[in-house]
Amino acid sequence: MLITVVSFLVVLSLLVFVHELGHFLAAKRSGIVVEEFGFGYPPRIRTLFYWRGTPVSLNAIPFGGFVRMKGEDGQEGPGSFVSQSKKTRALTLLAGPAMNFLLALVFFTLAFLLGWPDVQPGVRIREVVAGAPADLAGLRPNDVVVQADGQPIRQLEDLTAYTDAHRGTEIALTVRRQGEEITVRVIPRVNPPANEGAMGVAIGPVTGIRRSPLPEAMVRSVEATGRFIFLTLSVPVMIIQGLIPVSEARPIGPVGIAVLAGDAMQATFALGWWFPILQLVAILSAALAVTNLLPLPALDGGRLLFIVIEIIRGRRMDPEREGTIHLIGFALLLTLMLLITYQDIVSPVPRLDWSSLGL
Helix, strand or coil, X not given: CHHHHHHHHHHHHHHHHHHHHHHHHHHHHHCCCEEEEEEEEEXXXXXXXXXXXXXXXXXXXXXXXXXXXXXXXXXXXXXXCCCCCXXXXXXXXXXXXXXXXXXXXXXXXXXXXXXXXXXXXXXXXXXXXXXXXXXXXXXXXXXXXXXXXXXXXXXXXXXXXXXXHCCCXXXXXXXXXXXXXXXXXXXCCCCCCCCCCCCCEEEEEEEEEECCCHHHHHHHHHHHXXXXXXXXXHHHHHHHCCCCXXXXXXXXXXXXXXXHHHHHHHHHHXXXXXXXXXXXXXXXXXXXXXXXXXXXXXXXXXXXXXXXXXXXXXXXXXXXXXXXXXXXXXHHHHHHHHHHHHHHHHCCCCCCCHHHHCC
16 A cells, blocks of 8 residues: 555656646746746645745645646736747647656656566466366466477467367477476366366466667657557547447546556566556656647646637637636546546556566
């Protein structure tokens, strides 16, 4: 539980800090007055310190953060956000998601540099049913089958097909166990019990660690980020086409993120490598960037939408009216966040089985 809480706070703080840092630096560079840099949402608990003249605060609602710029609510004047050009306002809004995309690229690169799971030849025995032929023959969990009667076994389908073709016949399996190769003789059942299989084992791929050089890691990082963005944007279409059920496309809130972060950190400690937590942070950072670019009030994308409307109309909507719309949107988003959090509690997100990597 402690690992879950600490992991959640560290991951969320990093994602929010980087996002708001983008807005902060862009605003400062453009001469916009930043009135507050906040972790969490008000009410304010305390002011932690001042950074370049801006108070950095800790707030009571710990699910996010914000940069409050002068004039966001419609107030015009020197140093005001609304007084800036359309280009300056757009770049300031885009800076937050851009920093999250950059963070995703950095963490994916680190993940590939420090080691990522690479499928290798062979089939790993994950479970052995008590009393089944595999158990009687002496197969054990974590054994790796590399040959069957001298024929190479490179992937799951190889072992499954060979076993099915030799039911009732003795098979000599060459098994790698703790660095040594041994031979195990097993007779697959002709009519096995339901859900047990002919040998009575659960199998999985053999996964090792592959470390990429920096140029390859950077390329793979761009590819991984691009695939995630494409997949995220494709979800609505895939739901309409019936390719994925709505239940699997559900959004997750702070509770779900905490569970995933805790699992990833525990896997990092248990397996002794950094890929689980690095990959998760990269995915969450890219997700935060994509989410903030959605054209919804109170989000960066919603504010950008008003700039697009301003360009089309040739004049700006009344800043106070726009501020009211964003305030209402913010309240609706908080309500949605509470509903998602409730859903995460009553119907927990599927846990990631990092142990299946077999490292």
